[in-house]
Amino acid sequence: MTGTGCEIGGAGAADMELMRVWAEEEGWNPGDSDRFAFAAADPEGFLVGRVGGEPVACISAVRYGSDFGFIGFYIARPAFRGQGYGIRLWRAGMERLRGRLVGLDGVVAQQDNYRRSGFRPAWNNTRLEGVPWGVVEPGGALLSGGAGVSGGAGVPRVPAGVELVHAGSLPFAQLAAYDRRFFPASRDAFLSLWTALPGRTALAAVRDGRIAGLGVVRPSAGPSRVGPLYADGPDVAAALLRGLARHAPDGRISVDVPDANPGAAGLLAGLGLVPVFETARMYTGPAPDADLAGVYGVTSLELG
Numbered sequence: 001m002t003g004t005g006c007e008i009g010g011a012g013a014a015d016m017e018l019m020r021v022w023a024e025e026e027g028w029n030p031g032d033s034d035r036f037a038f039a040a041a042d043p044e045g046f047l048v049g050r051v052g053g054e055p056v057a058c059i060s061a062v063r064y065g066s067d068f069g070f071i072g073f074y075i076a077r078p079a080f081r082g083q084g085y086g087i088r089l090w091r092a093g094m095e096r097l098r099g100r101l102v103g104l105d106g107v108v109a110q111q112d113n114y115r116r117s118g119f120r121p122a123w124n125n126t127r128l129e130g131v132p133w134g135v136v137e138p139g140g141a142l143l144s145g146g147a148g149v150s151g152g153a154g155v156p157r158v159p160a161g162v163e164l165v166h167a168g169s170l171p172f173a174q175l176a177a178y179d180r181r182f183f184p185a186s187r188d189a190f191l192s193l194w195t196a197l198p199g200r201t202a203l204a205a206v207r208d209g210r211i212a213g214l215g216v217v218r219p220s221a222g223p224s225r226v227g228p229l230y231a232d233g234p235d236v237a238a239a240l241l242r243g244l245a246r247h248a249p250d251g252r253i254s255v256d257v258p259d260a261n262p263g264a265a266g267l268l269a270g271l272g273l274v275p276v277f278e279t280a281r282m283y284t285g286p287a288p289d290a291d292l293a294g295v296y297g298v299t300s301l302e303l304g
Helices: 013-025 034-041 085-096 108-116 172-182 188-194 234-245 264-270
Strands: 006-010 046-051 054-064 068-076 101-107 120-130 162-166 201-207 210-218 224-231 253-258 274-283 295-297
Touching: 006 085, 013 034, 013 046, 013 054, 013 068, 034 054, 034 188, 046 085, 054 085, 068 085, 101 108, 108 274, 120 264, 162 234, 172 188, 172 210, 172 224, 201 234, 210 234, 224 234, 234 253, 234 264, 234 295, 253 264, 253 274, 264 274, 264 295
Parallel strands: 068 101, 224 253
Antiparallel strands: 006 046, 046 054, 054 068, 101 274, 120 253, 120 274, 162 201, 201 210, 210 224, 224 295, 253 295
16 A cells, blocks of 8 residues: 555644553553653654544654654554555655664564664663562562652662762753763753653762763653663662662663663663563664663663
8 A cells, every 4th residue: 555645744742642642552651751851852853644634653753963863653553554654654754864874773573674774783672670679678668768869768779989869950961961971962952851850750870079870760651661771880770770760659660771781681680670572773874872881771762
């Protein structure tokens, strides 16, 4: 089928919420408020296909800087699959990113299709879920009282000389510079919302006045999502993860862990998290430079 009769246009606020619902139905468990930060990253980067006025497919094609882009939210509604609507959205998204290095996180079932479109795998992400050891008391109660932040009760074990603080207490320029170590483009507007939207918690690990780790936990329909999870070493990553989990309603969290950091999955599995599914980070060219050894959890499968 050719997908004729499908009108493609930019997503509005209601469409962004609909895309979140569709992603949830696919089992991707996006954060409840992620769409607000997504829109700040590139307001024109979200496309919806409609047939007779009804939304039937969507995609995000977000531009970062002048030479990088990321594809996500590639969904066609089940009743409209195999009719050419999805491929029309795909072509529109890729056209929007023409001339850029493009990345995506592809589910296993679609990876052959992405290869045929010129994408090549760079690494795999494994989603790990569970309650990290040391977050729940033996009787089953969630440790609370500001846990994970300097001055709170039940503070998780942290390396000597490291303090966990709310990321919002630090100058934003420091947070943006630290994020830039691990992501191939600046994304200040996105990051400013991602770390500060209501209902989520962003923690930073600080050593000698410098950031040594950063993590964000946000609510979702399933386990609370953690991402990014950056750290200068596994001990810092473990302390941040426990601290973040204590800000999840039941301590249950979900993290997409890249095998480009060889020790990351083993660390999180050792804390009691278990794998639930896998994606592949893929690019249309060589993987961009980033400090992957410090990435223990990617920010988002939708925007990188």
